[in-house]
Amino acid sequence: MSIPNFLYKKNRILLKELTKTDFKLRYQGSVLGYLWALLRPLMMFAILYFVFSVMLGFGGKPGDDGYIPYYPVYLLTGITLWSFFTECTNQGIQAIVQRGDLLRKISFPKYIVVVSSTLTAVINLLINLVVVVVFALISGVTPNLGWLMIIPLVLELYCLALGISFLFGSINVKYRDIASIWDVLIQALFYAVPIIYPITMVANSSLLAARILLLNPIAQVIQDVRFFLITNETMTTWGYWTNPVIRFLPVLIVIIVLILGSIYFRRKSKFFAEEV
Amino acid sequence: MAKRKIGVRREVITDSDVAISVKNLHKSFRLPTEKSFGLKQTIFNLIRGVKGYKDYKVLKGLDFEIKKGEFVGVVGRNGSGKSTLLKILAGVYYPEKGEVTINGNLIPFIELGVGFNMDLTGRENVYLNGALLGFSNEEMDKMYDDIWKFAELEQFQDQKLKNYSSGMQVRLAFSIAIRARGDILLLDEVLAVGDAAFQQKCNDYFASLHGNQTVILVTHSMDNVKRFCDRAILIDDGKIKIAGEPEKVAEAYGKLWE
Numbered sequence: 001m002s003i004p005n006f007l008y009k010k011n012r013i014l015l016k017e018l019t020k021t022d023f024k025l026r027y028q029g030s031v032l033g034y035l036w037a038l039l040r041p042l043m044m045f046a047i048l049y050f051v052f053s054v055m056l057g058f059g060g061k062p063g064d065d066g067y068i069p070y071y072p073v074y075l076l077t078g079i080t081l082w083s084f085f086t087e088c089t090n091q092g093i094q095a096i097v098q099r100g101d102l103l104r105k106i107s108f109p110k111y112i113v114v115v116s117s118t119l120t121a122v123i124n125l126l127i128n129l130v131v132v133v134v135f136a137l138i139s140g141v142t143p144n145l146g147w148l149m150i151i152p153l154v155l156e157l158y159c160l161a162l163g164i165s166f167l168f169g170s171i172n173v174k175y176r177d178i179a180s181i182w183d184v185l186i187q188a189l190f191y192a193v194p195i196i197y198p199i200t201m202v203a204n205s206s207l208l209a210a211r212i213l214l215l216n217p218i219a220q221v222i223q224d225v226r227f228f229l230i231t232n233e234t235m236t237t238w239g240y241w242t243n244p245v246i247r248f249l250p251v252l253i254v255i256i257v258l259i260l261g262s263i264y265f266r267r268k269s270k271f272f273a274e275e276v
Numbered sequence: 277m278a279k280r281k282i283g284v285r286r287e288v289i290t291d292s293d294v295a296i297s298v299k300n301l302h303k304s305f306r307l308p309t310e311k312s313f314g315l316k317q318t319i320f321n322l323i324r325g326v327k328g329y330k331d332y333k334v335l336k337g338l339d340f341e342i343k344k345g346e347f348v349g350v351v352g353r354n355g356s357g358k359s360t361l362l363k364i365l366a367g368v369y370y371p372e373k374g375e376v377t378i379n380g381n382l383i384p385f386i387e388l389g390v391g392f393n394m395d396l397t398g399r400e401n402v403y404l405n406g407a408l409l410g411f412s413n414e415e416m417d418k419m420y421d422d423i424w425k426f427a428e429l430e431q432f433q434d435q436k437l438k439n440y441s442s443g444m445q446v447r448l449a450f451s452i453a454i455r456a457r458g459d460i461l462l463l464d465e466v467l468a469v470g471d472a473a474f475q476q477k478c479n480d481y482f483a484s485l486h487g488n489q490t491v492i493l494v495t496h497s498m499d500n501v502k503r504f505c506d507r508a509i510l511i512d513d514g515k516i517k518i519a520g521e522p523e524k525v526a527e528a529y530g531k532l533w534e
Binding site for chain 1: 280282305306316318363366367368369370384386387390391393395396400403404407408409410411412413
């Protein structure tokens with residue numbers, strides 16, 4: 001049995017070609033093409049900004065109680081990371097089923113299909129992060145070395161998305177209900193993560209609720225990125241918890257999900273060709 | 277759910293003159309007995325104590341060896357297990373029981389043009405298909421011009437595949453296939469493509485493989501078996517009925533319906 005290995009040249013080439021194909025096909029036949037990778041989150045941002053900042057007054061004014069400096073960048077950062085996570089998991093969970101025709105005819109390590117489909121989301125994220133940084137600079141945030149922390153944080157979020165894709169993707173081969181369940185789950189998750197609302201708003205009514213929300217790795221990553229990129233007034237998991245074990249709980253969750261997902265995927269992948 | 281047994285499939289590279297060795301190969305599939313797709317039905321089945329599937333035996337103990345440089349035809353009626361055997365050799369399916377050893381670099385053509393995408397250009401499809409067959413970009417660069425020349429489609433390289441006629445698509449796929457150099461070629465019913473002139477080119481190509489390349493060809497054409505193969509294997513109901521001289525096997529194949 002061949003052991004799936006990134007260093008194996010054949011697999012790397014296949015991964016590259018499949019990713020290239022996915023990315024090319026994504027915007028096939030649209031006039032603006034790749035620009036949509038940029039435009040979509042920007043438009044999403046414009047809508048949310050209008051509704052929550054302009055109409056509902058989230059983010060507040062200087063001097064207010066719940067005031068968040070650079071609220072537009074703050075919001076854009078959250079949306080960017082969130083759309084990355086949803087795109088990654090949606091594509092990853094569907095990957096095996098969508099590429100069923102390949103699996104039935106050619107033998108190759110199956111994880112390549114999942115990784116290649118999530119890499120399109122990674123490319124989109126990188127493009128969008130450039131926009132976020134430009135926005136931050138325009139808004140007057142001063143660049144600093146702390147920005148480098150974004151790299152491990154994004155990596156953490158990617159690992160979580162990959163772990164979920166492996167786990168639910170394998171189940172989805174047989175029980176296609178998973179994709180629909182995930183659709184609903186992710187809608188619910190959106191409101192459980194402080195993307196549009198500031199976490200301080202939750203903390204004001206229930207500190208415990210805010211603390212629990214921040215144990216979610218997605219919330220932890222988003223708050224941490226905001227902390228390092230925009231303002232260290234952002235409340236993070238570290239800010240709300242002092243217990244050293246609990247501080248690392250979100251990272252631990254990510255590691256467990258990734259390991260469990262990989263093991264399960266590896267075991268199930270032998271029969272994907274027959275079941276898909 | 278009961279854990280499924282798995283046999284052995286090995287890929288090695290040795291000096292031995294055996295290219296493929298198959299020992300006591302078994303394979304069965306789980307066929308759903310009723311609508312057992314989806315979560316709801318599975319839960320019902322669990323409650324009622326129904327398995328929800330039936331084991332269907334396809335291969336019931338195959339034993340054979342193929343020497344390096346041999347051109348072997350595999351024949352049998354529909355549903356006899358030929359394609360399942362090919363897919364196990366290719367590593368797509370896992371053997372359920374038994375041992376499969378592949379000695380050398382194997383290139384499978386279960387179907388022509390795997391991964392072909394209508395929205396990509398001919399050029400992009402060639403590289404994608406090549407990567408799926410396990411070739412690097414440099415190797416593809418070397419084969420590239422020959423592929424188009426053999427397909428006689430040079431002027432359409434940068435057209436999207438959806439603008440090709442189906443005959444043109446098959447020709448392109450076939451041209452990639454025959455450029456592929458590996459130690460062992462697996463071919464499933466891919467001979468009958470293109471018009472008479474292209475067919476002639478393909479036949480010449482197959483004749484040229486004879487003696488230089490290990491080939492396993494699954495086919496229904498006894499003419500091709502007699503023309504190209506050194507040896508043939510007739511599979512019936514998941515077992516080898518007869519193996520040996522192509523003429524004898526072709527004769528036995530004809531008698532299957534008597």
